[in-house]
Amino acid sequence: MTTRRKFLTSAGAGALAAPLATPALAQSTITWRMQTYAGAALAEHVIKPAVDMFNKIAGDRMQIELFFADQLVPTGELFRAMQRGTIDAVQSDDDSMASPTEVTVFGGYFPFASRYSLDVPVLFNQYGLNEIWDEEYSKVGVKHISAGAWDPCHFATKDPIHSLEDLKGKRVFTFPTAGRFLTQFGVVPVTLPWEDIEVAVQTGELDGIAWSGITEDYTVGWADVTNYFLTNNISGAWAGSFFANMDRWNELPEDLQTLFRVCCDQSHYYRQWWYWGGEASLRVNGTKMQLTTIPDAEWQQVEDAALVFWDEIAAESPTKAKVVEIFKKYNADMAKAGRPYRYT
Incomplete structure (x- = not known):
């Protein structure tokens, strides 16, 4: 295992951790580094389409470099790295990234908190969890942007x-x-x-x-x-979120903040049907x-x-x-x- 980890760090990091390809950028382009909890194969579905969409629309105004699981920092250190500004944004659950908040225990898989993936966005958007998460993360210098559901x-x-x-x-x-x-x-x-x-x-x-x-x-x-x-x-359903360093978030113009939120929502939507259909199909047709x-x-x-x-x-x-x-x-x-x- 030690040899594999050393290989991933030395040889694999250059190939696997390569950020999304972008054209030559203007000097005024805002650049963010974002790390996801997901490895490369999974990130192709749970985050990369949304980042590609953001970069295409934002163009020379802003670009996000995407890194996969453990490529910049271990997943358990994601929160601290984002809080310090080493990483600008993160996609993860609260539990995995060890965020020092009162809501951390509810991230990821809190036993039987949900029965279906639609339960998660309803809990956040209609039952008050958004406000609680916003308050908790604001205390520690991190912007909680958007929560959504993953797989069971x-x-x-x-x-x-x-x-x-x-x-x-x-x-x-x-x-x-x-x-x-x-x-x-x-x-x-x-x-x-x-x-x-x-x-x-x-x-x-x-x-x-x-x-x-x-x-x-x-x-x-x-x-x-x-x-x-x-x-x-x-x-x-796994409950996960998009987060950003508070200072970096506040520096963004309002329209780029809105664009980022829209792309997060697109990511949540993609996962709703990708997982829901995939779970059933593979139970029936998987070999x-x-x-x-x-x-x-x-x-x-x-x-x-x-x-x-x-x-x-x-x-x-x-x-x-x-x-x-x-x-x-x-x-x-x-x-x-x-x-x-x-x-x-």
Whole structure:
């Protein structure tokens, strides 16, 4: 693994980390460096189209250089690098980039906070999460620009999972908060650089991955090294955001701020249909992983444990309690609304 990391740093950085190609720029062109949580293959979908669009429209006025996972700094240092101005903008979840805010724990996969990808933008835009995130990040010199949904969280494993017992002792790459939750079921969370995951599964350092849905498993190569996909998930959608250094954001003219927001929204829209359609299509037509399922009655233990976990998080601070109350209110509303919002 050390050799692979050294190779990625020395040999790979020049090829993989190359920023988006841009024409010769005027001296007055504003340039930003943006790093995403995603590796090169995944970034082709979750961020590069939006950055390409921004650069094409902004032209000589502004250009964004895009870097992939861990290429400028490790993902866990993204927040600090952005806060210092080493990086101008970031696409990540709060949890992975270790942001020092009261809402960090809710980024990525907060257990069962959402059932479907549309839940995330509704929570932010109609239930008040945008205002809470804006306040929290403004305190630490970072602009929270826009939140959106990604894929649901499933296990991709080398050995089949048919029961909760099968999860015990499994060394799994996952997000910090998801890992904290899953330990009660015997899962052993492992933290590694994103680019090392495929090799770690091949060498036996990892037994599986709980970092994505099946679309990413196929896109980034994890479906080539795992044999089984568990259809039960611990969250309906990953919650991630676009962020910027506050000073850099405030220096932008209003129209460029607006353009950046529009391109972020385009990115959120692209992911809505890319993941939603991809998850279904690959379950039906995919050939690389066999589907397994834990029976609903047994999986209910996990869903019940999530509500206990919510209350534990809420007890940690007033802000966390406010977010948890929003989750409870939202999910209660969806249950009352019935089909198609909730089926159970």
